[in-house]
Amino acid sequence: GTPAAIARLAELLTEAGATARPLSVRHAFHTRHADALLDDFAALVSATPMRPPAVPLVSSLTGRPLSAEEAMSPCYWARQLREPVRFADALRAL
Known part of the structure; x- marks a missing residue:
């Protein structure tokens, strides 16, 4: 805000x-105020070499275990900038 x-x-x-x-x-971050950053951030992430996680991770974006596909998706990381943090959901998923 x-x-x-x-x-x-x-x-x-x-x-x-x-x-x-x-x-x-x-x-x-995590509000409409981040919208102007999303395309540039996704492009930057696209240019970054990625590998699947070596250890299990829980996403604070979804509140669920992070899939290898999500972990390597520029769109996923751009959504991290814009969407709410689901911290309690992520803790419950542990």
Whole structure:
């Protein structure tokens, strides 16, 4: 989201007793604000040599075990920039 929206959310969470700290990043990720980056990022990933994972991985994008096909897909990695992190689902899949 926007810096103002993130600051407001951090305030609300702190007021509710939660610990909240904005990440120090230069771009907004996992929102529509990342849309302008997706094509260039997918092209960059396409130019990177890939191999299937050597160990089992769980995807925080899908919350499921990461397939070799996904791991080597530029589209998968571009989706990582845009879509929500499914951290709890990924933990449950472990």
